[in-house]
Structures are given as C-alpha cells and as structure tokens.
Amino acid sequence: EDKVVQSPLSLVVHEGDTVTLNCSYEVTNFRSLLWYKQEKKAPTFLFMLTSSGIEKKSGRLSSILDKKELFSILNITATQTGDSAVYLCAVKTSYDKVIFGPGTSLSVIP
C-alpha cells in the first residue's frame, strides 16, 4: 500500500530557529514529491521535486529529495511566526494520484 510518513508530527520553535521537516515514502510508480503549506484553509504549493540531490529554494525555505533513500526534507531558516502552519508532504504517482502524509504542525513562538 502506498504511504507517506512525516516527522515530527508537531513542532514548537522560537522565532529565528531553523527547522527541518522530514518526509519518507513508499509508493509504486513515483513521479514527484510535493510540499504544501496549509494554514486555515486549503494547502498552498511550495515545491515540487522530481530529481535527487537538487535543492530547491524559495526565500528561507529549501527542500531536497533523495530518491534512493526515499525521503525528502524541508528546511526553514530564521523562522517567523508567519511560518506557523501545517506542512504537508505529498507524493504523486504516475497514475496521477497524489498521496498526502499526515502533516507536520509547526508553531513558531515569538
């Protein structure tokens, strides 16, 4: 059965800290790995990763994929209170199905 696992499930940090969120997966016909940020409503897209070892960056966020070890990390540096959200990792298969992990709830306190 296809599955996506995230750790930790919740995390509390202080502003300015750096955090690393983990995502591992077991799926058949892997196509890409996606990271989303979900605040009060629907998720917003952060990154799509298809190749191993190539870091994607957007401001203070970065992510990398390891297709051999079947995991990805999402790094957030110099965290701000606005980074508080649930971060969802999802894997898209070649059947166009997207399987979501349980999410990591991040709370950044001033």
Add this chain to the structure above:
Amino acid sequence: GAVVSQHPSWVICKSGTSVKIECRSLDFQATTMFWYRQFPKQSLMLMATSNEGSKATYEQGVEKDKFLINHASLTLSTLTVTSAHPEDSSFYICSARQTYEQYFGPGTRLTVT
C-alpha cells in the same frame, strides 16, 4: 497563477438532505479534478478523481452512490453528498490539474446536524 474556486465555502444541512459542492477552475481548463476530504487535525484523503466527460474514479472505501461526482465541463466539477449524516461533516477540498501542477480550491466546510 491558476485559480480554483469552490462554492459554497461553508454549508450547514440537516441529516438526510443532499448537498452539492462546486469546484471551478477560473482561468484554465482542467480535464482532471480531484476531491479530497480532511477531518480535523488529519491530512487530506483523496476521495475520487474526476475526469471531464467520463465517470469518476473512486478510492477504496469511498461510496460512489453517496458521493456523486459530475465533471460536465472543462472548468466545473461537482460533488454531491447524498443523504448526508453527521459523520459526513468534514472539510472538502477540490484540486484541478493544469499540466503537471495541482491547484487547490479554498475548501468547503460541511456541517451536518
């Protein structure tokens, strides 16, 4: 960027009634749309894949007669929750695929009393 809308954003209905939720891609055509359900403090669970002009593909455990999906045009998919019960109360989110990306709607909060 691509925009997906949902209507209504929230709805309260009585047990036994049916509720229709619309998902529209506003500035692009989407041959494929997806319907997800999210319970409090849980992740998104894919319910079904909706393809324009053909029957939806439902995930295991999702009752196709209870959750009716219609994808009649390239910009509109609807989810009808028939004979709703309190356990159907949830956050329903649709997404629409444009090339390789999926764009999510804002979600519909359904409460069945």
